Amino acid sequence: MSYPLETDDTPIKIRAVNKSISPRWLKLQSRLKGIFLPILLVILCEVFVRTGFIASYLLPAPSSLWQSLVELAKGDLWQHIWTSTWRVFFGFFIGSGLALIFAIFVGLNKHAEDFLEPSFSALKSIPSLAWIPLLLLWLGIDETSKITLIAIGAFFPTYTNAVAAIQGVDRKLIEVAQVYRLKYFQQIKEIILPAASPGILTGLRNSLSLSWLFMIAAELIAATQGIGYLLSDGRETSRPDIVIIAIILLAILGKISDGLMKLIENKQLRWRDVVKK
CATH class of the missing domain: 1.10.3720.10 (MetI-like)
Structure with a gap:
């Protein structure tokens, strides 16, 4: 979830929400987004190989x-x-x-x-x-x-x-x-x-x-x-x-x-x- 940059015209409620969010939580959110695609790719590869959709001699299962x-x-x-x-x-x-x-x-x-x-x-x-x-x-x-x-x-x-x-x-x-x-x-x-x-x-x-x-x-x-x-x-x-x-x-x-x-x-x-x- 993203929030607008604060300016002098930013509503007080939005500024209060922005300040209530921990910087550590925002950093964790950013890292989770960064590893989402690699994890999804690993899961899909595992499923495709285990189900025989992709031959194991071409692509081994990640596990x-x-x-x-x-x-x-x-x-x-x-x-x-x-x-x-x-x-x-x-x-x-x-x-x-x-x-x-x-x-x-x-x-x-x-x-x-x-x-x-x-x-x-x-x-x-x-x-x-x-x-x-x-x-x-x-x-x-x-x-x-x-x-x-x-x-x-x-x-x-x-x-x-x-x-x-x-x-x-x-x-x-x-x-x-x-x-x-x-x-x-x-x-x-x-x-x-x-x-x-x-x-x-x-x-x-x-x-x-x-x-x-x-x-x-x-x-x-x-x-x-x-x-x-x-x-x-x-x-x-x-x-x-x-x-x-x-x-x-x-x-x-x-x-x-x-x-x-x-x-x-x-x-x-x-x-x-x-x-x-």
Whole structure:
């Protein structure tokens, strides 16, 4: 149940009802709404498989996944999770770090933009799978090729958003910095980067999400460990339960990593709450 925003013209009864509702109850309502569709989907899958509407060799019943998860947990499941996670974050830090350096350079220097932007725009249009054969030829099937592919996936969202955010900084802020005779690097540190931080952080969140995507692409092609390897192994051995468990793990890990990035974003952008007030 939703209530209108309070204004000076809001009736007293509505304002009283709004104040009587606990914030915890509203938060609980929001979470219940968020899990409604997943629970409904699980129930429908269970019913369809148990009644024979869907063959169990195509889609296992959700209730049977627990046993498969226990079997995997007794084996190398945690090693697969750890391997994929460190690959994602290592590639993300390398790709995003380089992207921020180039974005600052391009966003603040017109000549750098003229030289680099056309090439980066062309590289950004290349599909992720197109890089895999070349990386395998150059770097082999070891970790280097996988980390490089993930770094490529993390580079462009951060670069694109950061350049747009830096170039969108109000020029009046820079003029104020010049009036106070701030040096060039002081302007970058104290004026430009804080003003562009919302766009930069948005790009970082998108990059982290794409890092998981590129990790799967790398592990599906050449890997002996990782969640992508579980997906490939489940397909080759006709084990849809393993495939579904791997997909669920990806959803959970992706949600956790995005939640961490959101916490960092909220902490860095606390000034927005002050402005809203």
